[in-house]
Structure formats: structure tokens, C-alpha cells
Amino acid sequence: MIWILRRGTTADLRLSAGPRRREGTVCVPETVESLDDVLPAARDLSDLLADHVTDAAERAGTPVSCTKGCGACCRQLVPLLPVEARHLSAVVDDLPEHRRAVVRGRARAVVEALDGAGLLASVRQVGELDSRERRELGASYFELGLSCPFLEDEACSIHADRPLKCRDYLVINDPMHCREPLGGGVVGVALRGHSWAALRELASVFGADEKRVVPLVLAVAEAESWHPAPKAADATAPGQDVLARLLAATVEADRTEHVDEQSGANNHQ
Numbered sequence: 001m002i003w004i005l006r007r008g009t010t011a012d013l014r015l016s017a018g019p020r021r022r023e024g025t026v027c028v029p030e031t032v033e034s035l036d037d038v039l040p041a042a043r044d045l046s047d048l049l050a051d052h053v054t055d056a057a058e059r060a061g062t063p064v065s066c067t068k069g070c071g072a073c074c075r076q077l078v079p080l081l082p083v084e085a086r087h088l089s090a091v092v093d094d095l096p097e098h099r100r101a102v103v104r105g106r107a108r109a110v111v112e113a114l115d116g117a118g119l120l121a122s123v124r125q126v127g128e129l130d131s132r133e134r135r136e137l138g139a140s141y142f143e144l145g146l147s148c149p150f151l152e153d154e155a156c157s158i159h160a161d162r163p164l165k166c167r168d169y170l171v172i173n174d175p176m177h178c179r180e181p182l183g184g185g186v187v188g189v190a191l192r193g194h195s196w197a198a199l200r201e202l203a204s205v206f207g208a209d210e211k212r213v214v215p216l217v218l219a220v221a222e223a224e225s226w227h228p229a230p231k232a233a234d235a236t237a238p239g240q241d242v243l244a245r246l247l248a249a250t251v252e253a254d255r256t257e258h259v260d261e262q263s264g265a266n267n268h269q
């Protein structure tokens with residue numbers, strides 16, 4: 001059961017899996033000027049949903065097997081939205097100089113390897129591929145065994161800032177299967193909502209360009225080209241509307257109770 005109480009630009013969430021309960025609050029500014037203002041709420045939502053499904057999996061006797069030190073999945077092609085690319089660019093900029101050089105160097109090496117394998121053009125266009133083409137590209141990418149530039153000792157070195165897709169990816173299988181994901185042994189856990197897709201849906205408010213798909217490795221290799229989002233006055237939106245849309249688009253409607261404190265509306269969906 002997921003219970004949501006929204007008060008303007010703030011929402012309290014309670015997620016129950018049997019006796020286990022997770023609680024959290026997500027909020028956005030009064031006036032949203034770009035998706036950058038929404039990303040923290042999307043990440044908080046994603047983490048709550050991931051914790052909730054982790055509780056549910058454990059209760060069902062099939063605990064999530066993802067753990068620090070297993071970075072097998074960190075050789076996959078990770079899709080970002082431009083808002084996430086900008087955030088990661090800022091994260092890389094904030095690294096100490098030698099770390100920044102190492103991370104960018106790794107990313108450029110991955111880009112060179114992709115170029116050498118004839119995959120770079122497809123990777124750049126991943127957002128325009130159909131689902132079959134994306135699957136095939138994902139398999140070819142993984143087969144190259146290219147580590148994410150943020151992977152250190154098989155652990156994510158930017159855990160708190162990791163992309164939404166990384167937050168959502170949870171499995172219950174033996175980790176050995178994650179090293180051979182095409183072998184059919186990977187069993188993912190279905191979250192009760194996906195904030196990446198919800199954020200992409202919201203992106204149309206701020207311009208079609210915000211819906212582009214940016215591969216993580218390109219965002220890091222070309223981090224200098226990612227700048228803060230333009231703050232166009234005509235692209236602002238009331239925070240309470242944005243939060244309502246984000247929640248509705250993120251959290252699965254079934255078994256979710258929404259309460260809007262301002263309107264008094266209470267709808268079981």
C-alpha cells in the first residue's frame with residue numbers, strides 16, 4: 001500500500017509492505033524554473049520506491065541480492081535525461097582535480113572503445129532506436145565489458161548522486177548471473193513506479209530537448225558541454241502542479257491512496 005498526502009509543493013509518503021513501513025517527504029520549489037528543480041524530488045521518490053520493493057522482496061522470501069562490491073550491472077549502457085547529465089557534469093566538476101581527470105579519462109577511453117567497436121554512432125542515437133534495436137545495442141555494449149567511469153573497486157563512487165536508472169535497478173538472482181545477463185538468469189524486481197519515465201513525461205513542459213536520452217558515458221566524457229538549464233520565464237510552472245504530475249506519473253495507481261490536503265480530495269485508485 002502506498003499512501004500520499006500532498007500539501008501544495010510538499011508530499012508525505014508512507015509505503016507499507018506488510019508490517020514494514022517506509023516514510024518520506026518529497027518537495028519542489030514554489031515556482032519550478034527547470035527540471036533541475038524537480039530532480040531532487042524524483043530521486044527521493046525513486047529511493048523510497050526502491051526501499052519499499054526491497055522490503056516487499058525480503059518479506060516474500062526473495063531478498064534483493066544487489067550489494068556494495070557487486071558492480072556487475074555497471075557495465076551497461078545507462079540512459080540519462082539532460083537534467084541528469086547536467087547534474088553529473090556538476091558532480092564531476094566538483095571532484096578534486098586529479099579525480100576529475102581520472103573519471104573523465106575513463107569516460108573518454110570508453111568512448112574510444114565504442115568508436116573502435118563501431119558502436120559510437122548508435123550509442124549517440126540510443127533515444128531514437130526502437131525497443132529491439134535498443135536491446136541489441138545494450139547487449140553489444142555489455143559484451144565489451146566497459147566499466148562505468150564512476151565504478152571504483154566494484155562500487156559506485158557517486159552513490160548519493162547516481163542516476164535514476166541506477167537507483168531503480170534491483171535484482172533477486174545470484175550475482176553470478178549479472179555477469180552474464182544475456183544468459184537469462186537475471187530476475188529484476190518491479191518497482192511500484194519509475195521516476196525516470198515520469199521526469200521524461202514532465203520534460204515537455206520545459207522544451208522537447210529535455211526529453212532527449214543521453215548515455216551516461218557521453219555525459220561524462222563531454223561534461224564540459226553540459227551547462228545549467230536556461231531559465232526561460234515562459235517555461236516556469238507552479239510547483240504544486242509539477243509535484244502533482246510527478247507523483248501521478250511516478251507512482252503506480254493501483255493500491256495507492258492520494259490525499260490532496262488543499263482540495264480535500266481523497267481518491268483510492
Ligand code: SF4
Binds near residue numbers: 073148162
Ligand atoms: S553511476 Fe554508479 S551505479 Fe550507475 S552504472 Fe555508474 S558506477 Fe554503477
